[in-house]
Amino acid sequence: FPFHTWLPDAHVEAxxxxxxxxxxxxxxxxxxxxxxxxxxxxxxxxxxxxxxVAILALISIVYGALVSMAQWDLKKLIAYSSVNHMGYVMLGVSAAAYAGFSMSTNPAVLDSATIAV
Incomplete structure (x- = not known):
């Protein structure tokens, strides 16, 4: 959602x-x-x-994608990518589809692997 503005700062400091x-x-x-x-x-x-929820998820998807393209810091880029991924997850949830939540494990694994490398 657009309320994840704290996330890039948390990623950089952690x-x-x-x-x-x-x-x-x-x-x-x-x-x-x-x-x-x-x-x-x-x-x-x-x-x-x-x-x-679907409209807020779409805003989150677009916001996360556009802001992540302008980042130079790798951790901030991954943080905005996580905002983008959560937008996709919430879009699936708003459709009340079981796959919307069950597929949320995919971004979880990708985000964790990207940061660990």
Whole structure:
């Protein structure tokens, strides 16, 4: 979402192991919590707000892609790439597709591997 403006600063300041955990695990846990807690409790509200989540996800995808192209610092580039990836995950979640969340493991592995190298 556009609320991930803290992420590039956290990636730059964190050691490499912290960046791997942040990009690979912690960002995806928010999406998992969103699905496991909010969807069973508020199923009707999920259908009402799904278009808004989709629009915010599209904004996140475009924002992450455009800003990452202008970065010179590798950790900031990966951080904005993570914002971009989470936009794709949330777009899949807004479609209420199981594959939208199950495929979120792919960016998790890619982000972690990119930082570790």
């Amino acid at each position: 050691p490499t192991a912290g960046s791997v955990i942040l990009a690979g695990i912690l960002l995806k846990l928010g999406c998992y919590g969103f699905l496991r807690v909010l969807l069973p409790i508020f199923p009707q509200a999920f259908h009402v707000y799904a278009p808004i």
